[in-house]
C-alpha cells in the first residue's frame with residue numbers, strides 16, 4: 001500500500017461473489033451500507049459495480065492511480081482504477097485488445113467513470129515522450145469539446161450525453177498511445193444561437209395570401225455575416241418555399257410564402273441541421289486526426305460509454321434511438337456474459353449447472369425487442385422515402401399497421417394491439433418492452449427526424465456561403481450533387497451501421513464491465529432509494545451475474561496458449577519438455593503455489609476460477625521474466641567478454657609469431673653487415689671504458705690518501721659519466737670503511753653517545769631548523785641538566801638500563817587535557833612508568849614486553865627519544881655496530897638519547913634495522929598527518945615493530961591522557977625501493 005495514502009476503513013465485503021445468502025435483499029443491504037460509507041465501488045468477480053455518489057470523493061488523485069497501478073487489485077478496496085489498471089497491464093503483457101464497457105441508466109455516472117479512467121491513463125502513461133504528453137492533453141481537450149457540444153440537461157441528468165462514445169486508443173509495444181488530436185470552430189455555434197433568437201411576424205399580402213417576415217432583422221445581418229451569405233437570399237429562403245410546377249409541358253419553380261409557424265419550424269430544422277452536422281463533422285475530424293498510420297499491429301484499449309437508458313413522460317425519436325443502442329448493447333453484453341459463457345462451459349465439458357438468467361424477466365425477450373427495433377427502422381426508412389409530407393406521423397403508424405410485421409410480437413404494442421385496445425395509448429404512439437421497463441414512444445416527427453433532410457434551397461444557400469466549413473457540412477448543396485438528387489442516409493441506418501461497427505469491434509477484445517447505478521431520482525448525495533436501485537439490480541440482472549461469477553470462471557485460455565504463457569514457471573516445463581500439452585500443464589499446476597481447485601481442464605481450454613489467481617499467476621510470470629532477463633544478461637556478458645578475450649588472445653599469438661619470426665631471421669644472419677659494425681663498436685667502447693676506469697682509480701688513490709678519516713668529509717673526485725655507478729659504490733664502501741675506522745676508536749661511552757646522535761639525526765634531520773647547526777656539536781647526554789627551570793630530573797642509571805625522563809611532555813599533556821597533574825614519563829627497556837613529578841609515586845606501569853619496542857617522543861623542542869628494545873633478546877655490541885655501520889645517516893650529536901637493543905633475524909639485520917629507522921621516520925610523519933599538529937594534540941606514541949623479512953608491522957600506542965592508551969597498527973610493505981605504509985585501526 002502506498003505511503004501516506006489512507007484508504008477508508010472498509011469492514012464490509014469487497015466482492016458480491018462472497019455474499020451469503022445471495023438474494024436481492026442482501027445485495028441491496030450491502031450496497032446501501034457501502035454507499036453510506038462512501039464505498040461506492042464493489043466487485044462482482046472481475047466486474048465492478050459503481051454507485052453514483054453525486055458528490056466529490058478524494059479518491060481519484062495521482063497517489064491513488066499509482067497505488068492501483070502498483071498493487072494487486074485484491075490488495076486495495078474496489079475502485080475503477082483497479083479495473084483500469086488490470087486492463088492496462090493486460091494490454092501491456094498480452095497481445096489481447098481490451099475494452100472497458102460502462103453500462104447503466106442515464107445519470108448513473110458512466111461519463112464520470114470514463115473521465116476518471118482518462119485521468120488514470122494520463123497519470124500512468126510514461127511522461128518521457130513529448131508526443132505522449134501532447135496526446136494526454138488532446139484526449140482531455142477533445143473530451144471537453146465533445147462534452148460541450150454533445151451533452152445537454154435532461155430531467156434524468158443535468159449533464160446527459162446525447163452521443164455515445166467509443167474511444168479506441170492504439171498503443172505501441174511500449175504501452176504508450178500513438179495518436180494526436182486537433183479541433184476548433186465556434187462561428188457556427190454562434191449562428192445556431194442567433195437562429196434561436198429569430199422570430200417571425202405574420203403578414204397578409206396584397207393578393208390576400210398569408211405570409212411572414214423576420215421581426216428582428218439585425219439577427220439576420222449577424223447570421224449572414226458569420227456565414228458569409230447574402231441577406232436577401234437568406235430572408236427569402238427562410239420565409240418562402242420553392243415549389244416545382246409543370247404547366248403546359250413547361251416546368252418552373254415558384255416561391256410560395258410560408259406562415260410564421262411554418263417559417264419558425266423551418267428555422268428550427270435549419271438550427272438542428274447546422275448543429276448536428278457540425279457535431280458529426282467535429283467527431284469525424286477528431287477521428288481522422290487521431291487515427292494513426294496502420295504501420296504495424298498495435299494493441300487497442302477501448303472505452304464504450306453509451307448514452308444511458310431514458311424513459312421520460314414523452315419519449316420521442318431521440319429516446320427511441322438511445323434506447324435501441326442500450327438494448328442492443330445490453331443484449332451483446334448479456335450474450336457474452338451469460339449465454340456464450342455458459343455454452344462454452346458445456347462445450348468444453350466443464351461440470352456446470354445452468355443458471356436461469358430469465359428469472360423475473362421471463363416475459364421479456366431480448367432478441368424480440370431488438371428484432372422489433374430492426375423492423376421499425378425498416379418501416380421508418382421506407383416511409384421516409386415514400387412520404388412527401390415528412391411531418392405525418394399518422395402515415396408512419398398506418399405503415400406499421402400495414403406491414404403488420406411486428407404487432408404480433410410480445411415486446412411491441414400499439415393502438416391496434418389486442419392488449420392495448422382498451423388502454424389509453426394514443427393512435428400515434430406505440431410501446432416497447434425494454435430490458436429496463438416498458439417505454440411508450442410518440443411517433444410524432446419520427447419520419448422527419450429520421451430522414452434528416454433539409455430543403456434544397458437551404459442546402460444550396462449554405463453551400464454557397466463563404467464560411468470555410470459550410471461546403472463540408474452541406475455537400476448536397478453543390479450543383480453536381482443537386483443534379484444527382486442524392487439524399488443523406490436516414491439516421492436509423494447511420495445508427496445501425498455505427499452500432500454494429502462498435503459491437504463487431506468488441507468481439508475480439510477482452511471485456512471489462514463497469515455497471516453504474518443511479519442511487520436516486522433526485523440527483524443528490526447521501527440518498528439511496530430502494531425502489532430505484534432495485535429496479536436497476538433487476539434490469540441489469542445483477543443477481544444472476546453474481547451467481548455466474550461465483551460458479552463460473554474469470555479467465556480462460558486455449559491450453560496451448562496457457563502452457564506457452566506460463567510454462568516458464570516450472571522447471572519441468574521450461575525451457576524444453578517433450579511431454580504432451582496436458583501433461584505439461586499438470587506438472588505446471590503441481591509446481592504452482594495456487595490451489596488446484598482454482599483451475600479446470602476443458603477439452604481445449606484451461607479455466608481459472610478467481611481473478612485473484614489470474615493476477616497471482618501474472619505476478620509470478622512477471623517475476624520469473626525478470627529472473628530470466630538477468631540470466632540472459634549474464635550469459636550475454638559472459639559471451640561478450642569471452643569473445644573479446646579470444647580476440648585479444650588471437651592478436652597476441654599473431655604478435656608473438658611475428659616477433660619470433662623476426663628474431664629467427666635476425667639469428668639466421670639477415671642484416672649481417674650491421675651486426676659486425678655493432679660488434680666493433682662494442683669492443684671499442686669496452687676498451688675505452690676500461691682505460692677510463694683505470695685512470696679514475698689512479699686518481700682516487702692519489703686524492704683520497706692524504707685526507708682525514710672523518711666520516712663527515714664529503715670530498716670525492718669527479719668521474720666520467722659512464723663510471724658514475726661504480727664511483728657511487730666505491731664512495732659508499734669508502735664511507736663505510738671510514739666510519740668503521742672512526743668507530744673503532746670509540747670506547748663504550750662514546751659508542752652510546754654516537755647511537756644517540758644517530759637517532760637524533762634520524763628524527764630531526766630536515767625537520768628542525770637547528771639541526772644542521774647541531775650536527776657538529778658533541779652530544780652531552782644529560783639534557784636534563786641543560787634545561788633550566790624544568791622539573792626534569794635524571795632518575796637513575798642502573799647497570800645496562802638507562803632512563804629518560806621527559807616530564808615536559810607529560811606536563812603538556814596534562815595541561816592541555818586539564819585533567820591531570822604534571823606527570824613524569826619514564827621509559828626503560830623493561831617498562832613504561834608514569835610518575836607523579838612531585839612525589840615520584842609510580843602512577844602507571846606497563847611492562848615493556850607488552851607495550852613497546854620503539855618509543856618516540858616528537859614534541860618538545862630539543863627532545864626526541866627513540867627507544868628500540870625487546871623483552872626477548874638483547875643485541876650484541878657487534879650487532880649494534882653493524883647496525884650503525886649499515887646506516888648511511890650521519891651520526892651527529894643532538895639533544896636526545898638513543899638505545900638500541902633490537903631483535904632481528906640473522907642475515908636480515910642490516911637491511912632491516914636501517915629500514916626500521918627509515919620506517920620510524922616516515923611513521924612520524926604519518927602520525928603527524930593522522931592526528932594533527934603535535935603542538936595541539938599532545939600524544940606520546942609508542943611503537944611496536946615486528947620484522948618478517950620484507951614486511952614490517954609497527955603498532956604504535958599514543959596517549960591522549962595518561963589513563964587512556966589507544967593503539968593503532970601500521971602495516972609497511974617494502975616493494976623494491978618503495979615503501980607502502982597503511983594504518984590499520986585496532
Ligand SMILES: Nc1ncnc2c1ncn2[C@@H]1O[C@H](COP(=O)(O)OP(=O)(O)OP(=O)(O)O)[C@@H](O)[C@H]1O
Pocket residue numbers: 052053054055056057104105106107108109110111112113157158159160161162306307308309516
Ligand atoms: N464518481 C462521481 N463522483 C462525483 N460525482 C459523480 C460521479 N459520477 C457521477 N457523478 C455526478 O453525476 C452526474 C451524472 O453523471 P454522468 O453524466 O456521468 O452520468 P451518465 O451515466 O453518463 O449519464 P448519461 O447516460 O445521461 O450521459 C455527473 O454530472 C456528476 O455530477
